[in-house]
Amino acid sequence: MERNITHIALFAALIAVLGLVPKIDLISGVPITAQSLGIMLCGTVLGARRGALAVLLFLGLVAAGLPLLSGGRGGLGVFAGPSVGYLVGFPIAAFVAGLVVERWKVSIGIASFAGAVLGGIVVMHIFGIIGMSIMLGKSLTEAAMLAVPFIAGDLLKSGLAAGITRGLARARPASVLSRN
């Protein structure tokens, strides 16, 4: 119980820190925020339920007024803005990523990559695109065009999430709760 709580809180903080740490340049020159990497890791490391709870905890703090989203954004305004769909998708993305790792009994690296892609890219962008389409008054196809430039970086982040999860499974096997 205590361990679940501290791990959930820790990963909520990790999402924030990955958004705040200045430019971890994934591709040189293109400053990609690592925040969605944090979402993926919540799922792949903590598992579906705990991962989603960690993300919800993070979002609760953002809504309460802490500037924890990448670029120092926060407060209620971000939930009224065009990218609200992504925020709604965050916990579901973590849940799906976690579910894949929990259920698909292949090596942790492969399962994490699949989970990160399915949750952190597919699910996340579905919600994000629906959100932008509603908030910006565009059709789904038009809104999807706004999301396309981010897919390459997201694939890279999925690879990172898989590598980090596999590394954690080696270094601290007891802490990878999605496989315990």
Place this chain on the structure above:
Amino acid sequence: MLTLTSPVETPLHHWPAGAKLLLVAAGTMVIFALPDWRWGLGALALIAAGYLALGQDFARTGLRLLRPLWPFLLVLAVWHLWLQEPGRGVLLASRMFAAVALANLVTMTTRLDAMMAVIQRLLTPLARFGLRPEVVALSIALVIRFVPVLLDKATQLRQSWRARSPKTPAASIILPLAVLALDDADHVAEALRARGGL
């Protein structure tokens, strides 16, 4: 850690948080129901006047919080000028700015603890499903403490990377960061259990 609450005290700071949230929810629904661009600009002007009435510094901070919206404004501008329907573009843009500015108004005039109290109150019905309020409160406190701790560790890792490599720190510091952090989380869990647990 800094919050987004404005340090400039305004009359709005003294309104109860719950009431402000309800008003903003209603206001947002109105904003999204506005029929055309004249109404959109009107709503935006009204909110801008509200910000200015609360002080110039306050309004300037409020404007800064809208910065993430500019790329979307650019998209809307290009799109609707190309389609030659500027009216619709102005409505969509003013709607977007008005809704976000209105929501930010609550964040800027409500202290973190007041907002937390509202969230806690909203969560009380969930106690029936095993989500105990005191556990939520503890988790929130833990996150607020963990963020600066993790930032510290990240800075240390980046510095030790710099000391050893001419390249800039890359994503490979995330794994050691996570390992360090997980150990910390385990220690905190042990400490909690040693003090009687949850």
